[in-house]
Every structure is written in C-alpha cells, then in structure tokens.
Amino acid sequence: MPCVDIWLSLTREQCLEYYQGQVQQVYARAMDGRRVAFPAKALHKVVGNDGVEGYYRLSFSGEGRFESLMRIRNSER
Incomplete structure (x- = not known):
C-alpha cells in the first residue's frame, strides 16, 4: 500500500468547514514536497478540540484511492 507523510495544521474553525x-x-504538502489531496471526512478520526496538528501518514490503494490517515508524530516540528 503506497504511503505519504504529511504535516497538518488546521484550526478548529477550519475543521468545522470540513465537518459542515x-x-x-483537504490539500496538504507531503514531506517530500509533493502536493496531495484526501477526503475531508478522514479528519473525523483525528480532529481534537483545538483542530489538527502533527505529522500524519496517508495510505492509498494501488489505484491511488485514499485508504487511511494515521498520526505518526505530535506537533514538535
């Protein structure tokens, strides 16, 4: 399964736009410089009271379809 690591930093207000x-x-910049997109509904499992901030791993199918979003590291940059 192909993966890409990203940094996400979204405020609570930005996350509300996704929820609504x-x-x-969601568009993000991968750690290797690529621009990636994934469904906003994926944030539901990772959003906290203050929004989302940290390093995450996006996993995709062999066809390039989103499969999962998982936190790999907290917000220490």
Missing part, C-alpha cells in the same frame, strides 16, 4: 461539508478535499 463546505470543503470536500
């Missing part, structure tokens, strides 16, 4: 369906895709 105003935004369908």
Whole structure:
C-alpha cells in the first residue's frame, strides 16, 4: 500500500468547514514536497478540540484511492 507523510495544521474553525461539508478535499504538502489531496471526512478520526496538528501518514490503494490517515508524530516540528 503506497504511503505519504504529511504535516497538518488546521484550526478548529477550519475543521468545522470540513465537518459542515463546505470543503470536500483537504490539500496538504507531503514531506517530500509533493502536493496531495484526501477526503475531508478522514479528519473525523483525528480532529481534537483545538483542530489538527502533527505529522500524519496517508495510505492509498494501488489505484491511488485514499485508504487511511494515521498520526505518526505530535506537533514538535
């Protein structure tokens, strides 16, 4: 399963836009410089009271479809 590591830093207000369906895709910059997109609904499992901040691993199918989002490190940059 292909993976890419990303840094996410989203405020509580930004996350609310995703929850309310105003935004369908999250765009992020991978640690290797690539630009990636994944479904906003993936944030539901990782958002906290203050939003989302930290390093995450995106996993994709062989066809490039989103499969999972998992925290790999907290916000110490």
